[in-house]
Amino acid sequence: MARTDLNRSNGWIVEQSGSEVLTKIYAESAVEQVARKVQMTSDALRVPTFAHTGVDIVAEGAQIPQQSAVLDSVLLEANKWADRFTLSVEDERDAVVDAFAAYKRSWASSFAKELDNACLGVTADATGPGTSVPFQSVYNAATSAGNVTATAGALKFEMLNDLFAAVEEGDYNGNLVIIAHPSFAGALRNLKDADGLRVVTEPLGGGQQSIFGRNVVYSTGARTSATATEAPTGSPLLIVANADNLILGVRDGVESAISDFRWDYDEREVKMRARRAFAVGDAEAVHVIEKTA
Numbered sequence: 001m002a003r004t005d006l007n008r009s010n011g012w013i014v015e016q017s018g019s020e021v022l023t024k025i026y027a028e029s030a031v032e033q034v035a036r037k038v039q040m041t042s043d044a045l046r047v048p049t050f051a052h053t054g055v056d057i058v059a060e061g062a063q064i065p066q067q068s069a070v071l072d073s074v075l076l077e078a079n080k081w082a083d084r085f086t087l088s089v090e091d092e093r094d095a096v097v098d099a100f101a102a103y104k105r106s107w108a109s110s111f112a113k114e115l116d117n118a119c120l121g122v123t124a125d126a127t128g129p130g131t132s133v134p135f136q137s138v139y140n141a142a143t144s145a146g147n148v149t150a151t152a153g154a155l156k157f158e159m160l161n162d163l164f165a166a167v168e169e170g171d172y173n174g175n176l177v178i179i180a181h182p183s184f185a186g187a188l189r190n191l192k193d194a195d196g197l198r199v200v201t202e203p204l205g206g207g208q209q210s211i212f213g214r215n216v217v218y219s220t221g222a223r224t225s226a227t228a229t230e231a232p233t234g235s236p237l238l239i240v241a242n243a244d245n246l247i248l249g250v251r252d253g254v255e256s257a258i259s260d261f262r263w264d265y266d267e268r269e270v271k272m273r274a275r276r277a278f279a280v281g282d283a284e285a286v287h288v289i290e291k292t293a
Contacts, residue, residue, distance in 0.1 A: 021104050079276060085271075114221065150235075176241070182220060245280060
């Protein structure tokens with residue numbers, strides 16, 4: 001089989017801030033938008049977590065109590081997404097559009113959707129890098145903690161209110177984010193409380209929608225699936241989470257490389273790749289509504 005070499009002039013090129021590729025990813029990936037990003041310098045990284053037991057009032061001259069802090073960590077392991085696209089020299093020269101740029105935008109869209117599904121909706125336990133279940137998803141973590149509410153029909157105001165109440169009563173009330181599958185959009189726009197007031201601000205306008213003062217970010221990846229996919233078909237999810245506990249490890253990319261022409265085929269390739277890791281810091285920091293029949 002013919003070999004396609006990369007050289008100094010066509011090695012990996014990191015997408016710069018504001019590029020069409022990154023703009024596409026940020027527009028379609030809720031995780032890239034709201035998760036806490038951690039820069040990784042190796043394929044695995046332990047991110048420390050910390051919990052303490054409280055605070056004491058101490059009288060003057062009295063012995064100061066010693067607190068026992070709980071030190072723990074979560075493991076981030078980078079998983080690689082990568083693909084190649086081939087283009088003949090004739091198509092490259094004759095095409096009306098920039099074919100390589102179109103390939104890159106299309107790949108970025110698929111990557112954003114599959115990354116979100118891997119982080120948010122995969123139901124199975126993680127099997128590690130290089131597999132179709134690279135890390136524990138929000139849904140899997142919330143299920144283990146008993147923090148998933150099934151609608152068993154239409155979404156109701158009481159379900160949403162109870163979900164927020166559960167979050168507000170816990171230790172992770174700050175820096176809350178809402179991620180929802182677009183199929184929730186219609187139900188949320190029409191959702192009203194007992195007084196007939198709409199729950200969602202800007203229900204019909206073009207502004208940022210919010211629920212109980214928290215912005216809503218929509219993601220097509222927020223749907224259950226047995227394995228990570230760019231087109232999940234399972235139950236739509238609405239997630240309320242503390243963003244500090246949605247930990248996204250960034251190892252490489254998004255980046256691209258274009259090969260030299262293959263002498264015997266008169267064509268060359270563009271290659272796209274990115275490496276990401278994900279972990280839920282604490283399962284009690286994520287609560288989910290699952291839309292079921």
